[in-house]
Each structure stands twice: as structure tokens, then as C-alpha cells.
Amino acid sequence: MTTSKSTQAIVPNCHVIKIGGSTLANLSQAFIKSLKRRVDAGQNLIIVHGGGPDINSALAEQGIVSEIVNGIRVTTPEMIHTIRNILIGDVNARLVGKMNASGISSAGLSGFDGVFASNYLDHQTYGEVGVVTEVNAKKFQLLLKAGIIPVVACVGTTIEGTPLNINADTLASGIAAGVQAESLLLVTDTPGIKKDGETVRSVSEQEIRKWIANGIIYGGMIPKVQAALDCLEAGVRAVQITDDTLMGTTVKAVNPLLTRPIKEVHTNA
Ligand SMILES: Nc1ncnc2c1ncn2[C@@H]1O[C@H](COP(=O)(O)OP(=O)(O)O)[C@@H](O)[C@H]1O
Ligand SMILES: CC(=O)N[C@@H](CCC(=O)OP(=O)(O)O)C(=O)O
Incomplete structure (x- = not known):
């Protein structure tokens, strides 16, 4: 469950787009252009990015082997500073540079910039891994009103200033919930969820649970x-x-006539 709450009003016409590390290295110009078209059309975009492959390389260079549990990297104190530096200093800087060079006025951010608050997910199981506890929708809104697209690295901080590694999908979801975004787009290296070699168009919560259980x-x-x-x-x-x-x-996953969303996740097929 997303535990994040928003401190301020929702951001109107907001769409959160998460770009996975799997995709960042080969991000096409066509994709960047599609972002620009959305911005020019008046959408308030918030970009969140990961960087799993870059983290893997940096840790490997230091001879550090990390364990992934349920898609979450168990993060030890010896890893966290490398992860923070790679995500904020390297991956975020590259993406923000690329966007600005393509005419999308953007600024790099992380939890250290106060756009969201975070705390430990489950210290005993995952170590220095965070979860979003609060989203500063007002701050996002101020940036967007000024024509600046926030590009958020998946690094959080405890209230004491200790860095936390946050899975980028989890962060994007927390931010989307916190600003009450109209949509969340998770961009990755596969056209959608695959089953028996085929990309499925949509899945229900029940199917998701079953498909996780059977691998x-x-x-x-x-x-x-x-x-x-x-x-x-x-x-x-x-x-x-x-x-x-x-x-x-993007396919709407909710019948607008219903007050509760239909729990259906749409993938491309
Ligand atoms: N059913 C599935 N359909 C498609 N991809 C899947 C499925 N189950 C696991 N995956 C894996 O999930 C990967 C995408 O997750 P990940 O590598 O973390 O990407 P990202 O860096 O974009 O977050 C795919 O490349 C694939 O290896
Ligand atoms: C806690 C946790 O799992 N953090 C992720 C953060 C990067 C990420 O999520 O990158 P992708 O979007 O490429 O998967 C990690 O350490 O890999």
C-alpha cells in the first residue's frame, strides 16, 4: 500500500512518468520529443527515474554484490553513498541535461530537495531502503507553474538526513498518489507484462497476485x-x-462514473 499523503492541494492535469534504468541509456529522441509535445500541450509532467543498471556497475566496480528481494535491492550502509551519488550526480544530471538540451526546461530533484519525505521501508529486511511518507504537492506545483519540469531521482532522506534508496517504481507511485495525478506511466524495456511470450493488454489485481505466485x-x-x-x-x-x-x-483504468477505481492495470499489446 502507498502510505504517502499530500501536504497540499492536488496538482491539476498532472501525469507522472517513470523512466526505468533499463531504458535510460538508450532513450530515443522520439521519446524526448513526445515529452516535449505533452509539455507544450499544457500537461504538468513529473518525471521520476531509476538507474538499476548504473548502480549494478558502480557496485560491481567496488566488488560489492547486492541481493534483490521482490525486485527491491537490499541496501547496506556501505552501498548507500555510492547509490546516492550515482542516481543524483550521474543518472539524474544526464537526464536533466538531455531534457534541457531538447528544449524541455527541467530541474533535477530528490528527497533532499523537500519534494517528498521518506522513511525506512523495513530496516530489518531491506536495510537503507525508503518509502515515501509525504509528498509536497505545493512545491511540485510551484515548479510546474514556473515552467520547470521536475525530474526526480529515487533517493530519499530520513528526517535526520540519512540517505535512503527508494525503488523508482515505488517512488513514482507515491508521488502520483500524493499529487493525485491523472495518470502514471511506467516506461521500461518491455512493451508490457508478458505471459506465454505475448504482451497482455490488461491485467486485474487477481491475475497480478496469481502471476507473481507462479513466477x-x-x-x-x-x-x-x-x-x-x-x-x-x-x-x-x-x-x-x-x-x-x-x-x-495510455488507457484509462477507471470508469469515471464510479467513485472507486476498477483495479485493472493496462499494458501495451
Ligand atoms: N511478466 C513479465 N513481463 C515482462 N517483463 C517481466 C515480467 N516479469 C518480469 N519481467 C522483467 O521485468 C523487467 C523490467 O523491470 P526492470 O528491469 O526493473 O526495469 P526498469 O529498469 O525499467 O525498472 C523486464 O525486462 C523483465 O526482465
Ligand atoms: C530499493 C531499490 O530497489 N532501489 C533501486 C533504485 C533504482 C531503480 O529503481 O532503478 P530501476 O528503475 O532501473 O529499476 C535499486 O537500487 O536498483
Whole structure:
């Protein structure tokens, strides 16, 4: 469950787009252009990014082996500073640079900039891993009103200033819930959830639970589907899991006549 709450009013016409580390290195110009078109059309975009492959390389260079449990990296104190530096100093800087160079006025942020608050997810199981506890929707809104697209690295901080590694899907979901975004788009290296080699168009919560249990959904897809379900539960109306070639095909996952969302996650097929 997303435990985040918003301190301020919702951000209107807001769409949260999470770009996975799997996709960042080869992000197409067409995808960046599609972001620009959305901004030019008046959408308030909030970009959240991961960086799993960059973290893997940096840790490997130091001879550190990390364990992934349910798609979440168990993070030890010896890893956390490298992870923070890679995500904020390297991955975030590269993405923000690319966006600004493409005419999208953007600024890099993380939990250290006060756009969200976080705390330990489960210290005993995952170590220095965080979860969003509060979203500063007002701050996001101020940036967006000034024409600045927030690009958020998945690094949080405790109230004491200790850095926390947050799974980027989990962070995107927490932010989308906190600003009451109209949609959450999880961009990854697969066109959607696959079953028996085929990309499925939509899945229900029941199917997700079953497919996790029987191994059809595994690894990095687990935090994605959990993020999607949390978002729908929190009132975000459309969630899509897609690759970077299929922008603009988000399917609404809620019947607007209903007050409660239909728990259905749409993927591209
Ligand atoms: N049922 C599934 N359908 C598609 N991909 C899946 C599925 N189950 C697990 N995966 C894995 O999830 C990966 C995407 O997650 P991840 O590597 O963490 O991407 P990202 O860096 O974009 O967050 C896919 O490349 C695939 O290996
Ligand atoms: C706690 C946790 O799992 N953190 C992730 C943060 C990066 C991430 O989520 O990157 P992707 O979007 O590429 O998966 C990690 O350490 O890999």
C-alpha cells in the first residue's frame, strides 16, 4: 500500500512518468520529443527515474554484490553513498541535461530537495531502503507553474538526513498518489507484462497476485505492478506499463462514473 499523503492541494492535469534504468541509456529522441509535445500541450509532467543498471556497475566496480528481494535491492550502509551519488550526480544530471538540451526546461530533484519525505521501508529486511511518507504537492506545483519540469531521482532522506534508496517504481507511485495525478506511466524495456511470450493488454489485481505466485511476473516487474495497484487504490485513474515507443496510448483504468477505481492495470499489446 502507498502510505504517502499530500501536504497540499492536488496538482491539476498532472501525469507522472517513470523512466526505468533499463531504458535510460538508450532513450530515443522520439521519446524526448513526445515529452516535449505533452509539455507544450499544457500537461504538468513529473518525471521520476531509476538507474538499476548504473548502480549494478558502480557496485560491481567496488566488488560489492547486492541481493534483490521482490525486485527491491537490499541496501547496506556501505552501498548507500555510492547509490546516492550515482542516481543524483550521474543518472539524474544526464537526464536533466538531455531534457534541457531538447528544449524541455527541467530541474533535477530528490528527497533532499523537500519534494517528498521518506522513511525506512523495513530496516530489518531491506536495510537503507525508503518509502515515501509525504509528498509536497505545493512545491511540485510551484515548479510546474514556473515552467520547470521536475525530474526526480529515487533517493530519499530520513528526517535526520540519512540517505535512503527508494525503488523508482515505488517512488513514482507515491508521488502520483500524493499529487493525485491523472495518470502514471511506467516506461521500461518491455512493451508490457508478458505471459506465454505475448504482451497482455490488461491485467486485474487477481491475475497480478496469481502471476507473481507462479513466477510469470518476477524481479523488476514486481515493484511495477505493486506500484500500479497502489496508485489505483489511491485514486490515480490510469496506469500503464510500456516501453518508450508507445507514448500516448495510455488507457484509462477507471470508469469515471464510479467513485472507486476498477483495479485493472493496462499494458501495451
Ligand atoms: N511478466 C513479465 N513481463 C515482462 N517483463 C517481466 C515480467 N516479469 C518480469 N519481467 C522483467 O521485468 C523487467 C523490467 O523491470 P526492470 O528491469 O526493473 O526495469 P526498469 O529498469 O525499467 O525498472 C523486464 O525486462 C523483465 O526482465
Ligand atoms: C530499493 C531499490 O530497489 N532501489 C533501486 C533504485 C533504482 C531503480 O529503481 O532503478 P530501476 O528503475 O532501473 O529499476 C535499486 O537500487 O536498483
